[in-house]
Every structure is written in structure tokens, then in C-alpha cells.
Amino acid sequence: xxxxxxxxxxxxxxxxxxxxxxxxxxxxxxxxxxxxxxxxxxxxxxxxxxxxxxxxxxxxxxxxxxxxxxxxxxxxxxxxxxxxxxxxxxxxxxxxxxxxxxxxxxxxxxxxxxxxxxxxxxxxxxxxxxxxxxxxxxxxxxxxxxxxxxxxxxxxxxxxxxxxxxxxxxxxxxxxxxxxxxxxxxxxxxxxxxxxxxxxxxxxxxxxxxxxxxxxxxxxxxxxxxxxxxxxxxxxxxxxxxxxxxxxxxxxxxxxxxxxxxxxxxxxxxxxxxxxxxxxxxx
Amino acid sequence: xxxxxxxxxxxxxxxxxxxxxxxxxxxxxxxxxxxxxxxxxxxxxxxxxxxxxxxxxxxxxxxxxxxxxxxxxxxxxxxxxxxxxxxxxxxxxxxxxxxxxxxxxxxxxxxxxxxxxxxxxxxxxxxxxxxxx
Numbered sequence: 400x401x402x403x404x405x406x407x408x409x410x411x412x413x414x415x416x417x418x419x420x421x422x423x424x425x426x427x428x429x430x431x432x433x434x435x436x437x438x439x440x441x442x443x444x445x446x447x448x449x450x451x452x453x454x455x456x457x458x459x460x461x462x463x464x465x466x467x468x469x470x471x472x473x474x475x476x477x478x479x480x481x482x483x484x485x486x487x488x489x490x491x492x493x494x495x496x497x498x499x500x501x502x503x504x505x506x507x508x509x510x511x512x513x514x515x516x517x518x519x520x521x522x523x524x525x526x527x528x529x530x531x532x533x534x535x536x537x538x539x540x541x542x543x544x545x546x547x548x549x550x551x552x553x554x555x556x557x558x559x560x561x562x563x564x565x566x567x568x569x570x571x572x573x574x575x576x577x578x579x580x581x582x583x584x585x586x587x588x589x590x591x592x593x594x595x596x597x598x599x600x601x602x603x604x605x606x607x608x609x610x611x612x613x614x615x616x617x618x619x620x621x622x623x624x625x626x627x628x629x630x631x632x633x634x635x636x637x638x639x640x641x642x643x644x645x646x647x648x649x650x651x652x653x654x655x656x657x658x659x660x661x662x663x664x665x666x667x668x669x670x671x672x673x674x675x676x677x678x679x680x681x682x
Numbered sequence: 683x684x685x686x687x688x689x690x691x692x693x694x695x696x697x698x699x700x701x702x703x704x705x706x707x708x709x710x711x712x713x714x715x716x717x718x719x720x721x722x723x724x725x726x727x728x729x730x731x732x733x734x735x736x737x738x739x740x741x742x743x744x745x746x747x748x749x750x751x752x753x754x755x756x757x758x759x760x761x762x763x764x765x766x767x768x769x770x771x772x773x774x775x776x777x778x779x780x781x782x783x784x785x786x787x788x789x790x791x792x793x794x795x796x797x798x799x800x801x802x803x804x805x806x807x808x809x810x811x812x813x814x815x
Contacts, residue, residue: 413777414776414777414778428797458764459712459716459719459762459764459765459768460719463712463713463716464705464708464709464712464713464716464765465713481719482719482720482721483719483768483771484718484719484724484767484768484771484772485771486721555700555762555764556700556701556702556705556762557691557699557700557701557702558701594800596697596801597763597767597777597780597781598697598698598757598762598763598781598784599696599697599698599754599757599763599784599785600695600696600697600754600784600785600786601694601695601696601697601785601801601806602696602781602784602785602792602801603781603785603792603795603796603800603801604800604801604803604806605796605799605800605801605802605803606803607799608803609803629691630690630691633691633694633697633699634691634693634694634807634808635803635807637697638694638697638698638699638700639763666796666799666800667796667797667799667800669776669777669778669796670777670778670781670796670800672800
């Protein structure tokens with residue numbers, strides 16, 4: 400049977416992708432960001448997942464303002480890295496486990512989570528940067544070591560889905576994957592955050608105390624984290640900090656009690672606090 | 683129950699929450715901005731901004747803010763940062779440098795603030811803490 404073995408939370412700052420793509424990760428500005436992923440890359444090699452269910456948000460790339468699905472599940476055979484306005488990232492095409500994705504889509508709707516099904520979709524830095532930080536550089540003509548099922552969550556137009564809804568969706572994803580009859584090691588990534596505000600006069604807001612409490616809750620008290628209100632994210636972590644609801648999808652798909660394997664927190668990467676956590680299921 | 687009272691986030695200083703009202707007001711502006719995601723459209727826009735903008739039925743104020751690259755005005759008129767950043771990218775301005783412009787701090791001072799831990803939350807939670815807002 401397929402099983403979810405671990406969850407990963409991590410930021411998906413576009414500048415991190417640029418730093419990797421232009422080979423400047425050893426510069427003093429970037430070194431402390433990437434040092435925190437050394438252990439993660441070793442861990443990924445050891446765990447070697449077959450499939451990554453990757454929760455992220457599209458930054459007005461695949462979706463423009465004409466269509467704003469709250470939850471969009473990637474069911475296409477593959478996903479091409481998009482031109483976001485500065486040229487596509489030089490990373491491999493992302494390949495899906497299409498049968499598992501279709502199974503999850505069907506299971507979620509019958510479980511009363513009415514997701515949107517994407518049979519064609521380009522993917523932006525929100526999806527490819529987490530893969531890059533966890534795997535390291537992969538040449539454009541190479542292959543990502545795992546298949547990837549993308550779930551794009553609307554966090555651009557208010558309101559994003561509530562943390563509670565995301566947490567419960569994670570549980571439904573877990574039920575779907577647990578019921579899939581193929582021996583697969585599946586990981587789930589929740590990406591985005593942590594505190595950051597990209598816009599207007601309060602841009603640059605960082606709230607490290609709040610972020611670290613959130614990381615603690617991810618490890619030990621996910622139900623409390625699921626009850627955080629939108630206005631708290633917006634006020635305390637910046638207008639783009641609301642992305643952290645996506646970590647709750649990941650957390651909902653894990654056991655209630657997990658083992659924290661690794662944690663990393665660093666300010667800044669561009670405008671953003673970089674947060675990262677690895678949580679393993681017990682069985 | 684979720685809090686459905688009227689926009690509790692309006693009290694946050696220096697921030698536009700991109701809600702349904704802003705999305706409606708900014709629709710054509712944002713659709714113009716996202717068109718610049720593609721190279722052929724960037725080329726067409728850069729070859730003649732006025733003619734390119736004629737394709738998008740935005741308001742005169744929005745159009746003027748685009749032509750003047752008035753980044754804060756674009757947000758006031760319903761623009762969203764993920765859209766306006768496409769216009770900035772076309773001009774060679776990345777997210778961090780755009781923030782330097784929007785905050786009025788300038789690129790160097792803004793970058794320096796981020797290197798020293800960013801803008802603190804203390805004093806930045808509500809409009810009552812900001813003299814100008």
C-alpha cells in the first residue's frame with residue numbers, strides 16, 4: 400500500500416531559485432540559507448521517496464485573475480516550469496504519478512473536498528524552489544528524483560482557505576493515499592512563508608518570534624495551529640505570511656504525533672524569513 | 683464560525699489586503715500586468731506602451747499609474763503585488779528592489795533593514811501606531 404512517511408515544511412522564495420540557478424549559493428548572503436538544507440539533502444537521499452505530494456501556491460502564473468480555484472490538483476502527465484516574467488527556471492520538467500493523482504482527485508471529491516482538476520498546468524517557483532532546496536541542483540536535461548503531485552492553493556486573493564480547512568484537507572489526502580494499492584513511499588511538502596510582506600509601506604515585515612512558535616506548533620500542536628485566524632496571519636506575519644496555511648495541509652496528512660528530524664530558520668532571503676522543518680511519521 | 687465582520691484587516695498599517703473588492707477594481711490592470719509574463723507580450727509592450735495598454739479597458743488613473751510606474755498608486759487602485767511585480771520585472775526590478783521603492787526607503791536602506799532582521803512587528807500592528815495612516 401502507499402504510505403505517507405514524512406512531511407516537509409519549507410519556504411519557496413523565488414530569489415532562492417535564482418541564487419541556485421546563477422551559482423551564487425556560496426556567497427556570504429546565501430550561505431546561511433543553504434547551510435540549513437545540507438542535512439535535508441542527505442535525509443532526502445536516505446528516504447528516497449517515490450512520490451512527493453507538493454502543496455504550494457501559484458503566483459499569478461498558471462492562473463491569472465480570470466480563474467481563481469481555491470484548491471487545484473495537478474493531474475497532467477507532466478508540468479513545465481513557467482516563464483514568470485524573467486524566463487523559465489533551468490530545471491527539469493516535473494513528472495506526475497498520474498494514476499495516483501487521479502485516484503486522489505476522485506477520493507477527495509467523494510470525501511466532500513470539491514477540488515479543481517488541472518489536466519494542463521505550468522508550475523512556477525512555488526513548486527520548483529522547494530524541490531531545488533531539498534534535492535540540490537538538478538540539471539535541466541536531468542530528472543527530478545521523485546514523481547510530484549502538485550496541489551495549488553489560492554493564497555493571493557483574500558480569503559485563502561482557513562487553516563482548519565487546510566488541516567482537514569490534509570487528513571482527506573492521507574485517507575486517499577492510504578487507500579491506494581501500490582507500494583509507494585510518499586512524502587508531503589507544505590511550502591511558502593514564513594513571515595513576509597512584499598507590498599506597500601509595511602513591506603519587509605518579519606516576526607521571528609511568531610514564526611518559531613508556528614514551527615513549534617507544527618511539531619507538537621497542529622490543532623492549535625489550525626485555529627489561527629486569517630487576520631492574525633496578516634497582521635502578525637505580513638500580508639504574504641498567509642501562505643503558511645499551506646503547511647497545515649501537510650501537517651494534516653501526518654500522524655498526530657510525529658518526530659521532528661530537522662529544523663532551520665534564517666532571516667533574510669530577499670524579503671522573507673526562511674523556515675524549514677522535517678517531520679516523520681512513526682509507523 | 684468564521685469572523686464575517688466587515689474587514690477586520692483594514693486596521694493593518696501600510697498594507698492592502700487583496701480581497702474581492704480590490705480584485706474587482708483591479709481586474710483589467712492586473713490582467714494587463716500578467717500578460718507581461720510572456721516574452722512576446724513584453725516585446726509588444728516595450729515597442730509601444732500606449733498602444734499596448736489600449737487593449738486593456740482599465741481606468742484612466744490606472745493607465746497613468748502604469749505609464750508613470752507609480753508602484754504604490756497601482757496598489758491603491760486595485761493592483762496586486764504578484765501582478766504589478768510582472769511590470770517591475772519587465773523593467774528589471776526584482777521583488778526586493780520593488781519593496782525598496784514602495785516603502786520609500788530606497789533600495790540600499792531596505793536591503794540593509796532586511797539584513798538586520800527585517801521590519802519589526804512592534805509598532806507595526808495597527809494604524810493607531812502609525813502617525814501618517
